[in-house]
Amino acid sequence: MKMQLRVTYNDGSGADVQVAAPDLVAFEREFDRSVARFESEVKFTDLVWLAWHRLNRDGSAGEFDAWLNNVDGIEVTDVGEPAPLDKTAPTST
Numbered sequence: 001m002k003m004q005l006r007v008t009y010n011d012g013s014g015a016d017v018q019v020a021a022p023d024l025v026a027f028e029r030e031f032d033r034s035v036a037r038f039e040s041e042v043k044f045t046d047l048v049w050l051a052w053h054r055l056n057r058d059g060s061a062g063e064f065d066a067w068l069n070n071v072d073g074i075e076v077t078d079v080g081e082p083a084p085l086d087k088t089a090p091t092s093t
Contacts, residue, residue, distance in 0.1 A: 001035070004078035005051045009070050015055065016077070023053045047074045 003019040024035045027050055038046070051074055055061035 003050070003076060005047060005054075006075045006077050007051050007055075007071060008073045008075075010072045011070075015051075017051045017054045019050045019054050022057065023050050026053050044074065047076065 001021075001024065005017045005019060007015045007017055009015075027033075027035060027046070030049070031046075048068060048071060049064070052061050052064050052067055055067070056064075061067045
């Protein structure tokens with residue numbers, strides 16, 4: 001599962017962020033919640049944290065609260081296909 005997020009900063013600039021497996025696993029470890037529940041129970045904080053974690057992996061975000069003070073909004077722009085293990089396997093006849 002991949003997720004594309006658009007971060008908009010207070011100064012009007014933005015960043016497109018592709019959240020991937022390392023970010024999703026870190027989220028589950030940090031919050032003890034499954035990302036599989038995002039379809040029914042996603043919080044704004046979840047999206048912000050995922051965007052921050054992805055940007056922080058390449059060194060462009062810094063400390064969470066300091067980065068968050070510059071964020072105006074987050075939107076989901078794309079949710080990729082589920083990972084192969086998430087798909088229902090076809091049945092044989």
